[in-house]
Amino acid sequence: MKIEFSPFPNSKHDPFLVTSPKTAHYNCIAWAFGDDTKWYWPDSAKYYFWPTEIPREEKIESFIELFKLIGYKVCENEDLEPEYLKVAIYSDEFGKPTHAARQLNNGYWTSKLGQHFDVTHTIFSMKDGSYGNVAIFLKKRI
Template sequence: MVLIIPEFPNTTIDPFVITSPQTSSYNCIAWAFGDNTKWYWPDPDEMYFWPENIPRTIEVNSFIELYKLKGYEVCISTSLEIGNEKIAIFLGNDGLPTHAARQLENGLWTSKLGCEYDIQHSIYSMNNSVYGNASVFMSRSL
């Protein structure tokens, strides 16, 4: 089922495709490295999971450290590379992290939309949205 959402204006040209049932058990930050068991966020109230050895601060470096813990390193290219798995961290207009997505073997990306479903999409379809834009890319060997 395709999804065109006003909060994501580029979906009018390049819609999302829903790939899972709705669940609020995990979020995009977790799904980016394949975890569908927890909600990851460095909230000051400690409602959500965040690794103890990573600063519990809502800033891009904390998220980079999280994904380094999972074996990713910062890279420049978003191009599909056989044998490598890439993720993209989205930053809002205020420069703060909002979302993360993981690249699939077909070159498209998979994301968890908040409390909704998993979707398959392009980077373009998710840019210029309530998530801001894909700004930091990381890669790890498969």
């Protein structure tokens, strides 16, 4: 189902499709990581899941380290490369991580919107939205 989601103003111009029912069982970081069983976040209260070997800090570097655990490395762009899986990590204007998305094999991206639903979208449809913009791309060989 195509929607226009007000926190993402470009969603009215580019694909933004709901692909799951609402759930609070997992978040965008877990979804991009490939886990739909828990909420990932490096909160200091240790309420959410975060690997013990990675600093529990809300910094891009911590999120890069998370994805390195499963073979990702930093890459240059969002271009579809059929032999790779890609992840985009978003941040706000202050550089604080806010969101992650995973690239699908058709070049579109999939995201979990907080406690809401999963969506399929383009990088442009999320641009300048409530999660800010992509801070870094990562990829791993399939």
